[in-house]
Amino acid sequence: MDTSSSPSLKDPPRASATGWDEIPENIIRIDHITKTFGSTTKTVTAVDDVSFDVRRGEIFGLLGPNGAGKSTLIRILTTLLQPTTGTAFVDRYEITKAPEKIRGIIGVCPQNSTLDVELTAYDNLEFYGKLVNIPDSDLDARIWQLLAMTGLEDRAHMRVETFSGGMRRKLEIVRAFIHHPLILFLDEPTIGLDPEARREVWLQISALNKEKTTIILTTHYMDEAEKLCDRIAFVDKGRLISLDTTDNLRKLIPAGDLIEIGTDSVSEGVLSALRENGMINSVEFRDLKLVISAKNGSRVLPAIVAILEKHSIWMNSISIRPPSLEDVFIYLTGKKLDGTGTSGFLPAQGGLER
Numbered sequence: 001m002d003t004s005s006s007p008s009l010k011d012p013p014r015a016s017a018t019g020w021d022e023i024p025e026n027i028i029r030i031d032h033i034t035k036t037f038g039s040t041t042k043t044v045t046a047v048d049d050v051s052f053d054v055r056r057g058e059i060f061g062l063l064g065p066n067g068a069g070k071s072t073l074i075r076i077l078t079t080l081l082q083p084t085t086g087t088a089f090v091d092r093y094e095i096t097k098a099p100e101k102i103r104g105i106i107g108v109c110p111q112n113s114t115l116d117v118e119l120t121a122y123d124n125l126e127f128y129g130k131l132v133n134i135p136d137s138d139l140d141a142r143i144w145q146l147l148a149m150t151g152l153e154d155r156a157h158m159r160v161e162t163f164s165g166g167m168r169r170k171l172e173i174v175r176a177f178i179h180h181p182l183i184l185f186l187d188e189p190t191i192g193l194d195p196e197a198r199r200e201v202w203l204q205i206s207a208l209n210k211e212k213t214t215i216i217l218t219t220h221y222m223d224e225a226e227k228l229c230d231r232i233a234f235v236d237k238g239r240l241i242s243l244d245t246t247d248n249l250r251k252l253i254p255a256g257d258l259i260e261i262g263t264d265s266v267s268e269g270v271l272s273a274l275r276e277n278g279m280i281n282s283v284e285f286r287d288l289k290l291v292i293s294a295k296n297g298s299r300v301l302p303a304i305v306a307i308l309e310k311h312s313i314w315m316n317s318i319s320i321r322p323p324s325l326e327d328v329f330i331y332l333t334g335k336k337l338d339g340t341g342t343s344g345f346l347p348a349q350g351g352l353e354r
Helices: 070-077 099-102 121-131 134-151 166-178 195-210 222-228 246-250 267-273 299-309 325-333
Strands: 025-037 045-053 059-063 085-091 104-111 183-187 213-220 232-238 238-245 258-261 280-285 289-294 317-321
Touching: 025 070, 025 213, 045 070, 045 085, 045 213, 045 238, 059 070, 059 222, 070 085, 070 183, 070 213, 085 222, 104 166, 121 134, 121 166, 134 166, 134 195, 166 183, 166 195, 183 246, 195 213, 195 222, 213 299, 222 325, 232 325, 238 246, 238 325, 246 325, 258 299, 267 280, 267 299, 289 299, 299 317
Parallel strands: 059 213, 059 232, 104 183, 183 213
Antiparallel strands: 025 045, 025 085, 232 238, 258 289, 258 317, 280 289
């Protein structure tokens, strides 16, 4: 990773006594935030000395397993929680000193639906528009604009309880955008949706971003992050592990390719023979697949096939691909994003230096 361009590796810009000296390029600036919860007998650190910036207009991904601290950090940035130590600025406003100002320039779509399913789509948008003080003279036109964006004009006066999961999610996302916020926080926006509904939500997120809205996205889906995000931050156990573009994150894995070979079983002797090849970085057998990290997949593949044939290993499938974000997270932490361990990649030493 090119640390010279990573905002997580330098201190965020400092504020003067009266505020920021000029409009910063970074719309969110997080400065050594820590958040602890607990009682007299036990303390849990949910966010542990985290610092990074989010650039204006980007889609920024926040990825990590359950309990990594993503939701706590989002709650701090949206002024629902105060940090134990450290601070952050959203646009020009410090989170503890100007929470009302911040709430006026952000939109939030939480993971759990908050739509009133007994109301119509139009009524849900109208109710929320009044809550965020959109003038009555502008509200009707804005509602129809958002319904058109979601393709729900013909269902405007139907109860939300009749909508599919994808339709509800699209309605909830534009509801958070009704007041033209500068920043839109989306917490697991496609969880539980079918593939087609997920793709429709992706298109909607991209369309909102084209309106110069900065989007903060938390997700468990690696394909979603790769498709949408300009930059991605990995968090684990409350700490920032790494932050960069998808391409640069993939380069953190020393070997360039991953070879996956489908087979029913592999003996330890076969694994040892494969590991003796100098072009192979690591070998793992999981989920009925040999997963091999290699410096040059196409060049080393004939030698791998020869070893498997010598040991009479039946191969059901063979594929060569670049590392995925899941592979990078395994390499950095030694576990998958769902929190389960893996015997494959060894975690990188040190992770992200700050």
